[in-house]
Amino acid sequence: MLCPKCKSDEIQVVDSRDVDEKTIRRRRECEACKFRFTSYERIQPIKLTVIKSDGKTENFDRSKIIRGIEIASNNRLKREQIEKIADEVEAKITQESPPQVTTKKIGSIVIRKLKKMDEVSYLRFASVYKNFQDIDSFEQELEKLKK
Ligand SMILES: [Zn+2]
Structure with a gap:
């Protein structure tokens, strides 16, 4: 200082x-x-490291998860539901030692939680996350949901 x-x-x-x-x-x-x-x-919370798909790392940013889910849910989910998912992701990562996680893993945890909470939000999030190339793959996801 x-x-x-x-x-x-x-x-x-x-x-x-x-x-x-x-x-x-x-x-x-x-x-x-x-x-x-x-x-x-x-007091600083424990530093969590996120490994991105290009191999670069960054500090875990809870607000990014929250923003992603907010966009996907388009006001369908309550703030506390979104916070809960972010909490669960954070809790999962802190169990690792050293605490680190891939963006892929974060996405898959969020997807699993969203699927249980709200199907529309789940599909919207999954479409971004999986980078669906065309409408077919999106419809396949829809079909899976109907079953
Ligand atoms: Zn001085």
Whole structure:
């Protein structure tokens, strides 16, 4: 951490206190220019790694899952139902060690959960996820549902 005023890195903590269960507030003083400022520390949840289809990795972003399901559900699902799916995906990944998962796996978990919750959302999500090339494959999915 650098002093906001003179950019020195010699910073002392003069006071620390809990704001809530997850946040600590610290008063800090720059040794060089004596400028005082406040910083907040938050507990970081465990870092989850997502492996994309091109092999690149990124940090797990719960909001991406939620956005995907929201688009697929087109207001058919309640926010809490969507949150529940995101929770379940997150819980599944954290069981792995080190915690990592492929985008493919995430998609398949979401699809399984959606299938039980809402067929229309499921089909819409699956159509994007599986990159259906033509209407036939989409109809095949529909046929499977009717059975
Ligand atoms: Zn300073």
